Amino acid sequence: xxxxxxxxxxxxxxxxxxxxxxxxxxxxxxxxxxxxxxxxxxxxxxxxxxxxxxxxxxxxxxxxxxxxxxxxxxxxxxxxxxxxxxxxxxxxxxxxxxxxxxxxxxxxxxxxxxxxxxxxxxxxxxxxxxxxxxxxxxxxxxxxxxxxxxxxxxxxxxxxxxxxxxxxxxxxxxxxxxxxxxxxxxxxxxxxxxxxxxxxxxxxxxxxxxxxxxxxxxxxxxxxxxxxxxxxxxxxxxxxxxxxxxxxxxxxxxxxxxxxxxxxxxxxxxxxxxxxxxxxxxxxxxxxxxxxxxxxxxxxxxxxxxxxxxxxxxxxxxxxxxxxxxxxxxxxxxxxxxxxxxxxxxxxxxxxxxxxxxxxxxxxxxxxxxxxxxxxxxxxxxxxxxxxxxxxxxxxxxxxxxxxxxxxxxxxxxxxxx
Amino acid sequence: xxxxxxxxxxxxxxxxxxxxxxxxxxxxxxxxxxxxxxxxxxxxxxxxxxxxxxxxxxxxxxxxxxxxxxxxxxxxxxxxxxxxxxxxxxxxxxxxxxxxxxxxxxxxxxxxxxxxxxxxxxxxxxxxxxxxxxxxxxxxxxxxxxxxxxxxxxxxxxxxxxxxxxxxxxxxxxxxxxxxxxxxxxxxxxxxxxxxxxxxxxxxxxxxxxxxxxxxxxxxxxxxxxxxxxxxxxxxxxxxxxxxxxxxxxxxxxxxxxxxxxxxxxxxxxxxxxxxxxxxxxxxxxxxxxxxxxxxxxxxxxxxxxxxxxxxxxxxxxxxxxxxxxxxxxxxxxxxxxxxxxxxxxxxxxxxxxxxxxxxxxxxxxxxxxxxxxxxxxxxxxxxxx
Numbered sequence: 001x002x003x004x005x006x007x008x009x010x011x012x013x014x015x016x017x018x019x020x021x022x023x024x025x026x027x028x029x030x031x032x033x034x035x036x037x038x039x040x041x042x043x044x045x046x047x048x049x050x051x052x053x054x055x056x057x058x059x060x061x062x063x064x065x066x067x068x069x070x071x072x073x074x075x076x077x078x079x080x081x082x083x084x085x086x087x088x089x090x091x092x093x094x095x096x097x098x099x100x101x102x103x104x105x106x107x108x109x110x111x112x113x114x115x116x117x118x119x120x121x122x123x124x125x126x127x128x129x130x131x132x133x134x135x136x137x138x139x140x141x142x143x144x145x146x147x148x149x150x151x152x153x154x155x156x157x158x159x160x161x162x163x164x165x166x167x168x169x170x171x172x173x174x175x176x177x178x179x180x181x182x183x184x185x186x187x188x189x190x191x192x193x194x195x196x197x198x199x200x201x202x203x204x205x206x207x208x209x210x211x212x213x214x215x216x217x218x219x220x221x222x223x224x225x226x227x228x229x230x231x232x233x234x235x236x237x238x239x240x241x242x243x244x245x246x247x248x249x250x251x252x253x254x255x256x257x258x259x260x261x262x263x264x265x266x267x268x269x270x271x272x273x274x275x276x277x278x279x280x281x282x283x284x285x286x287x288x289x290x291x292x293x294x295x296x297x298x299x300x301x302x303x304x305x306x307x308x309x310x311x312x313x314x315x316x317x318x319x320x321x322x323x324x325x326x327x328x329x330x331x332x333x334x335x336x337x338x339x340x341x342x343x344x345x346x347x348x349x350x351x352x353x354x355x356x357x358x359x360x361x362x363x364x365x366x367x368x369x370x371x372x373x374x375x376x377x378x379x380x381x382x383x384x385x386x387x388x389x390x391x392x393x394x395x396x397x398x399x400x401x402x403x404x405x406x407x408x409x410x411x412x413x414x415x416x417x418x
Numbered sequence: 419x420x421x422x423x424x425x426x427x428x429x430x431x432x433x434x435x436x437x438x439x440x441x442x443x444x445x446x447x448x449x450x451x452x453x454x455x456x457x458x459x460x461x462x463x464x465x466x467x468x469x470x471x472x473x474x475x476x477x478x479x480x481x482x483x484x485x486x487x488x489x490x491x492x493x494x495x496x497x498x499x500x501x502x503x504x505x506x507x508x509x510x511x512x513x514x515x516x517x518x519x520x521x522x523x524x525x526x527x528x529x530x531x532x533x534x535x536x537x538x539x540x541x542x543x544x545x546x547x548x549x550x551x552x553x554x555x556x557x558x559x560x561x562x563x564x565x566x567x568x569x570x571x572x573x574x575x576x577x578x579x580x581x582x583x584x585x586x587x588x589x590x591x592x593x594x595x596x597x598x599x600x601x602x603x604x605x606x607x608x609x610x611x612x613x614x615x616x617x618x619x620x621x622x623x624x625x626x627x628x629x630x631x632x633x634x635x636x637x638x639x640x641x642x643x644x645x646x647x648x649x650x651x652x653x654x655x656x657x658x659x660x661x662x663x664x665x666x667x668x669x670x671x672x673x674x675x676x677x678x679x680x681x682x683x684x685x686x687x688x689x690x691x692x693x694x695x696x697x698x699x700x701x702x703x704x705x706x707x708x709x710x711x712x713x714x715x716x717x718x719x720x721x722x723x724x725x726x727x728x729x730x731x732x733x734x735x736x737x738x739x740x741x742x743x744x745x746x747x748x749x750x751x752x753x754x755x756x757x758x759x760x761x762x763x764x765x766x767x768x769x770x771x772x773x774x775x776x777x778x779x780x781x782x783x784x785x786x787x788x789x790x791x792x793x794x795x796x797x798x799x800x801x802x803x804x
Contacts, residue, residue: 021465022495065495071502072517072524100462101476101493107505110514138467 003126003147004161005056014143016061017097017130026061027084028093028128030054054092054126054158060084073111077119093126093147103131103146113150124149126158427458430474434499437531442479448539450577450597450623451482451641456538465496475499483542484549484579484595485625490541492534502526503534505541515544552580558633559592565668571599572671591629594667598622598675600682605649606689606714620646624658624674626667636661640674650681651737684738691776692716692735695744698776699733702784721751724791728752729798730760731787740772746783748794753802761802763794 017024032054040046060083062068068079084091094116096109105113105127117125127148134141147160198204424443431439439458446456457480463473475496481488491506502523507513517523522537553560559580567573575597602620621643629635640658642650650656658674692715699718700707708719708730718733730749736742746765753761768786770779 018466021469022497023464023493065498066501071526072520074517098493099464101464102491102506104506104511106491106493107507107514109504111517134467141467 001052001054001124001149001158002161003054003056003158004163007162007165009056009059010162010165013059013061013095013097013128013130016059018132018143020097023065023099024061024097025065026059026095027087027091028056028095028126029058029060029087029090030056030092031090032092032122032124052124054124056092056128057090059095060087060091069108069112069115073108073115075112075115075119080119088120091120092122093128095128095130097130097132099132100134101131103129103144105129105148105150110150117151124151128160424455424458427461427477430461430472431477432463432473432475432494432496432499434528435475435494435496438528438534439477441531441535442538446535446538448481448535448542449483450575450595450621451485456481463496464493479538481538481542483545484577484593485627486579486593488545500528502528502537507545510545510548513545513548515541515548519544546577549578549580553578553592555580556592559628562594562628562633562667565666566594566596566671569668571675572596575599591627593628594626596624596626596667596671598624598671598678600675600678602646602649602682604686605646605682606686622646622678624671626661626670633666634663636663638670638674640678650685656681684741688737688739688741689715691740694776695735695739695779696776698780699783702777702780722787724788724795727791727795729791729794743767743770743772748790750794750798750802752804753798754804755802761798763797765790 013026016026032052035051035053037049037051038046039049062083068083069075081088094113109127109129113125113127117123127150129146129148131144131146132141133144145160147158148156149158150156196203196205198207427443428436428440442456443458448456458477459480460478461474462476463469463471464475465473473496475494477492479490479492481490488510489508491508493504493506495501520537520540522533522540526537527533550563553563563576563578566576577595579593579595581591581593600622602622605620623641625639625641627637627639629637638658638661640656642656647656656678658677661670696710696715696718699720700710703720703722706720706722708721710718716735718735720731720733722729722731728751730751732747732749734745734747736744743766746768747762748765749760749762751760755761768790769782774782
């Protein structure tokens, strides 16, 4: 059981008591409530703790001793009603103040307490005992207070807390649930309340603020939509840019290829080349490609915007399709490390791809690119038709445009896309 | 705890309450042990500290009960002296008397100086009942109590203190304090007047402590008021028998009572016998009596002459005469010993019988003197110097 008394009630009781020239007594008004704390943890089933909280809101001092009981300690109910009037139902206890005595309930107090418990119908009526001790030379005075619940057999003393009495810099400032019973306060609020409260009893400011909040929310939602749209447009434009770049790279590669073939053809007449040597020449050609087409190896990754997912999708797909039979566009990219058994290494692959003239496009590419703008795909088709005399080249050549693992720079970027 | 003299307490208490405290402190005797008065300590005030004194209105009252001392707080209000007091019963937190059993509380009259004292007496009665209730926790002790209660001699003069249970061992102890119905009124006054303090009522109390509920450890003790103790020959003269194991109070207490009564009878008888003895000697020796103890009849001195030889005879009568033989001391009037004293000889054994009456004793004594004196004379001449 926990008990608390508001600071002003406590000080009021002390004031009344300290100013009396004899023992002093009165009633405590307040409420008792049950607090149930349910604690849930992984290790145990939820346990509920019941705590009875006694809150003292107010007090009703008696004008004199023996005002509601006689010499034998018998409580007179009429007198009791006369003192309490309509506050009788909020009585939760009573108090007594006596100077220089022990902190123990006296004979008469016990008798009265029993009767009050019955008359007021409060089973756990509390008794607050104040004791004022002064030293002989009146230099030190101590006010001691103990809250009893005498109707229990054990644990009769309860700690009484006074909220906000103490070091509030370390403790939170607590707002108590004491209801405001002041008549004056109620009157003023009623008079001036219309300026602050609307018809539902809610403060007007709150409504206004809520309206502002709603407006802001709407705006934010609208902006979100706009942002989304602009993002999409941006994406599309980015795609276009990427495609155009790729086309440029492709064209450049084609021109480079043609030149190389011409040269080879010239060389072939004089020097027969072995296949084994083709590889290094391939790489050297590629490197030349890399050099000559500075923009060609530029992969979408170098652009400030990351490649759109659809781009990546198409590129990965084309890489796969070069090694295997043409598959559907629904193939998802499978991130594979370079040199993994699932797929041939880019080296020979690159070689193979390189054999195939640039510009030839797979059907898959068409399908992939169908996701993109029709304009782009149409351009590809144009490219394809131009270089129709060249052997089939898969879009993996396009992939070559990316500085994959083939890049002589030793760029590790390829591993990202493979 | 300050040992406050009653006068100091009365001085400090609020004037309106003074008469009430006066009767408590000066005349207050409650309970069986009335040799100890009620004591007042820890006088405090319920007024503000700036109130000029004397304004004390609350104090601790020490009440002897069944060998214990109860310390009860009594709380008045100096500003309202007509109101009855409140009590805190110290450690007996469970003692809650019924107000209807306290007529002096219900009809409290602040104008009656005896009111507080009477109220305290009523509370003690209720406390006694409360303790007897607590005896119910032990059937053995309850039996003891009930059996004593039935006997009218003891039942009405009993105080019971049912001790706190020892929470470790679960033991229960109790103390019975009984007033023994022994009549001390016939004890010769001279025996009683020797005490410096006001002797108060002559009373004999038997305290029996039961240290456990099965009555295997029982410690009886006899308390006598100082004058009685002196009259009976001091505390060493009184040895009560040990409590028989398996015995009960209803058998033991009458035993002790009888023992005490016998002793008292002895003392009374002894007194009368001694008086008789002295009277007889007076009549037999007439002019030969030098002096005698006319109050207690314990001493007698004779000056006798035999064949021109004068000598003194001192007779010392013991407390338990005639059971114990009187001591005769012969003293020569002429001879001195080396240390400057008169030569004397003590005779403790001579023909004597406690059954003789005074006259007979006087006659026999005379005969003995005649037979012994020649011996004495020779001894005096031989060993003493003139």
